Amino acid sequence: MAKKLRLVGSAEIRVLLGGVSRQRAYQITSRRDFPEPVAMLQMGNVWLAEDVEKWIAEKRPEMDQARPADHDGVAAAGSHGMIH
Known part of the structure; x- marks a missing residue:
């Protein structure tokens, strides 16, 4: 069975960063050192989780430690390429 592709959009990134505002998430995702999105969709950019x-682990270690162990809110793309 193929490994599921875990994708995140700006809403999930806001959660991963501790509930920052949409504006702050945009500022962070626009940084030169932030990962490049893997797709630019009409609904917005998506990144590999x-x-x-x-x-986050490298640049914001305090956020990485505060995150829950599970990945709630992180979308997964199944075999049909749809984001769940």
Whole structure:
């Protein structure tokens, strides 16, 4: 069975960053050192969850420690390419 692709949009990134505002999430995701989105959709950009989580661990270690162990709110793309 193929590994599911875990994707996050700006709403999930806001949660991963501790509930920052939409404006602050935009500022952070626009930084040169933030991972590049894997797709630019009409609804907005999407990133690989593992890239964002790695960035948070490296750049904002206090946020990484505060995150819950599970990945609630992180979308997964199944075999049909749809985001759940």
